Amino acid sequence: MRIAGRMALIQPFHVMALLARARELEAAGRSIIHMEIGEPDFVTPAPVIEAGQAALAAGFTHYTPATGLPALRARIAQFYLERYGVQVDPQRIVITPGASSALHLALAMVVNPGDRVLLSDPGYPCNRNFVYLLNGTPVSLPVAADTAWQPSAAQVETAWQGTTAALLLASPSNPTGTVLDVEQLRAYHTIVSARGGLLIVDEIYHGLVYGGQAATALSVSDDICVINSFSKYFGMTGWRLGWLVAPQALVPALDKLAQNLYLAAPTVSQHAALRAFDADNLAILEQRRERFRQRRDYLLPALRELGFVIPVEPSGAFYLYADCSRFSTDSFAFSQQLLEAAGVAITPGIDFGRHRPERHVRLAYTTSLEHLQEGVRRLREYLL
Numbered sequence: 001m002r003i004a005g006r007m008a009l010i011q012p013f014h015v016m017a018l019l020a021r022a023r024e025l026e027a028a029g030r031s032i033i034h035m036e037i038g039e040p041d042f043v044t045p046a047p048v049i050e051a052g053q054a055a056l057a058a059g060f061t062h063y064t065p066a067t068g069l070p071a072l073r074a075r076i077a078q079f080y081l082e083r084y085g086v087q088v089d090p091q092r093i094v095i096t097p098g099a100s101s102a103l104h105l106a107l108a109m110v111v112n113p114g115d116r117v118l119l120s121d122p123g124y125p126c127n128r129n130f131v132y133l134l135n136g137t138p139v140s141l142p143v144a145a146d147t148a149w150q151p152s153a154a155q156v157e158t159a160w161q162g163t164t165a166a167l168l169l170a171s172p173s174n175p176t177g178t179v180l181d182v183e184q185l186r187a188y189h190t191i192v193s194a195r196g197g198l199l200i201v202d203e204i205y206h207g208l209v210y211g212g213q214a215a216t217a218l219s220v221s222d223d224i225c226v227i228n229s230f231s232k233y234f235g236m237t238g239w240r241l242g243w244l245v246a247p248q249a250l251v252p253a254l255d256k257l258a259q260n261l262y263l264a265a266p267t268v269s270q271h272a273a274l275r276a277f278d279a280d281n282l283a284i285l286e287q288r289r290e291r292f293r294q295r296r297d298y299l300l301p302a303l304r305e306l307g308f309v310i311p312v313e314p315s316g317a318f319y320l321y322a323d324c325s326r327f328s329t330d331s332f333a334f335s336q337q338l339l340e341a342a343g344v345a346i347t348p349g350i351d352f353g354r355h356r357p358e359r360h361v362r363l364a365y366t367t368s369l370e371h372l373q374e375g376v377r378r379l380r381e382y383l384l
């Protein structure tokens with residue numbers, strides 16, 4: 001059957017093959033330590049689950065407006081004020097089915113066929129594919145530990161050529177966990193806005209920052225697109241709910257695009273999410289954040305001691321991006337070996353871009369401290 005040529009550009013997640021093999025080994029009775037999974041191991045906190053159940057019982061099963069429940073848009077605006085001291089007009093907030101749809105919407109707003117979109121490499125793999133779907137050209141900005149895995153202003157300036165539409169960054173980043181400060185955000189914004197482009201900042205791992213709060217790009221300017229989600233900090237991956245804060249002028253276009261692409265984000269999830277910002281729920285999330293911090297504080301030195309090179313301390317998300325070249329310069333084969341021989345599942349660098357993926361792997365601390373300790377024990381036994 002004939003399929004569109006662009007489909008050849010879209011890569012699956014390589015880690016899925018590893019995950020499938022891990023499940024096979026588990027079915028055959030092997031114990032596997034999962035350090036490849038990019039979602040919190042905790043279930044959604046009880047207050048939100050109860051609010052979801054109540055929403056269902058109350059019959060909230062119809063579509064909401066395409067931009068989302070007005071009460072939820074207002075609640076998110078209030079959250080920006082409470083947490084960051086930033087005033088955001090609720091009209092600028094568009095509720096989406098996950099950050100995934102928010103990324104799709106934001107890029108669809110500005111990318112013409114052939115337009116370039118600058119992305120850090122390594123970075124979140126789907127971004128490149130969203131650009132391909134719009135027949136745009138993703139442009140990798142190779143980043144390394146010397147700039148804390150984020151592009152320098154000079155790099156952005158050089159890469160910004162004629163038909164560039166946007167710069168898309170994440171803070172904290174997946175896979176590296178590094179955070180952008182407000183000066184960096186301001187510098188990017190100055191460069192991008194002077195060239196008539198759009199700065200898009202994916203803040204999905206905000207909230208999961210250890211030692212001080214990350215700055216939101218919304219504190220820099222109103223004409224930046226900021227993406228966030230209930231998936232990670234709020235522990236609601238399966239509810240498929242996120243949001244986009246857009247420059248006011250883009251909102252009517254986003255509204256009509258949302259109507260056409262998915263009509264509305266899930267209604268029950270939106271009602272449940274209203275409860276996510278209440279003090280009792282936030283207290284649970286803060287305890288979880290502390291658990292993630294403890295895991296990072298255990299895993300980072302333990303991996304370094306084994307010989308993985310992690311030069312910059314990741315201050316957010318739940319990932320460590322490690323140079324594994326002491327053990328192998330084929331990180332995909334290395335990940336397969338670790339799975340087969342040591343029973344430890346990790347993600348090879350190839351899933352995050354083209355800049356030295358063969359030397360890197362990502363380890364997620366989305367499993368208990370006890371599992372992480374067992375994982376490190378198995379790695380030590382196998383590698384040393």
Ligand SMILES: Cc1ncc(COP(=O)(O)O)c(C=O)c1O
Pocket residue numbers: 038097098099100101124170173174202204228229230231237241242
């Ligand atoms: C950086 C980043 N952005 C966006 C997403 C999409 O998340 P969701 O659609 O669940 O909100 C992810 C998921 O792993 C991510 O890591």
